[in-house]
Amino acid sequence: MPPARSLQRGDIVDAAIAILESEGVAGLSMRRLAARLDSKPMTLYPYVGNKSTLLSLALSEVAARIDWTTPTGPPRERMVTIGMDMFVRLGEIPWIVSILQQGTNIGTPALGLADRFFDAAHEAGLDDRQAFETWRGVWYLIVSELQYRGAVAARGPDEQSWFETIDPADVADLPHVTRILPHWPDLSGGFDVRRTVENQVDGAIARAARD
Numbered sequence: 001m002p003p004a005r006s007l008q009r010g011d012i013v014d015a016a017i018a019i020l021e022s023e024g025v026a027g028l029s030m031r032r033l034a035a036r037l038d039s040k041p042m043t044l045y046p047y048v049g050n051k052s053t054l055l056s057l058a059l060s061e062v063a064a065r066i067d068w069t070t071p072t073g074p075p076r077e078r079m080v081t082i083g084m085d086m087f088v089r090l091g092e093i094p095w096i097v098s099i100l101q102q103g104t105n106i107g108t109p110a111l112g113l114a115d116r117f118f119d120a121a122h123e124a125g126l127d128d129r130q131a132f133e134t135w136r137g138v139w140y141l142i143v144s145e146l147q148y149r150g151a152v153a154a155r156g157p158d159e160q161s162w163f164e165t166i167d168p169a170d171v172a173d174l175p176h177v178t179r180i181l182p183h184w185p186d187l188s189g190g191f192d193v194r195r196t197v198e199n200q201v202d203g204a205i206a207r208a209a210r211d
Contacts, residue, residue, distance in 0.1 A: 007037065007039060007044070007047060009048070009057070012033065013048075013054075013057050013058055015036045016028060016033055017058050017061065017062060018036070019036060024095050024098065025055070025098035025099060026098075028051070030044055030054075033054070055099050059093075060108065060109060063110065064109045066089050068085055068089065068109075069082075071116060071120065075121065075123040075124035079124070079134070079138075080194070080197055080198055080201055082116055082117045083141075083197040083201075085113075086139070087145065087146070087193055087197075090142070090146060091149070096146065097146055097147055097150030097151075098150075100146060110139075114135055117138075118132075118135065121135070124208070125205065126204060126205070126208045127208070130204055130207070130211075137200050138197055138200055138201070141193070142193070142197075145191075145193055161185070163185070163188070166181065
């Protein structure tokens, strides 16, 4: 019997990334990964524990390979740049939405981005609590928008958005919704992530100045 193949965590993570890129999250399993590594599923668990851990490691590794934009300029612009860079770069990873939906984080690369964001926020006059709350708001905005866009892209040709299924008579007692509802598709399609990030950052800076 040939000796068992010696495994390294890095090799396991690289193989998992290759499967994710070719088959998506649904195609990744410990059995599929072991087969790719010419090994057995049980030999992987001491290195990665479970699939959730494996996904976190894979995403963290991919995020670490990204050549993140180095923000320059005034603190407000640096905060916006960091937020938009996350949105664009993470949006380029085709399997990221499925992982984010499972609550998987992107590991220490995100902490590096957070540190840059905090540095700019402190320079803009925010204290630690204000900087953290602003960072968290920007992060969740980006994650939710990536999830929404992924869900839209995955819809079948006959599937409708929730706002297309509403009977106007059911919201007749909601005057503002009634007025906006016919325009909801255009407003949704024209949602500007940068403007929303800027609004969050500007609001935080303005409030810090008042406090």
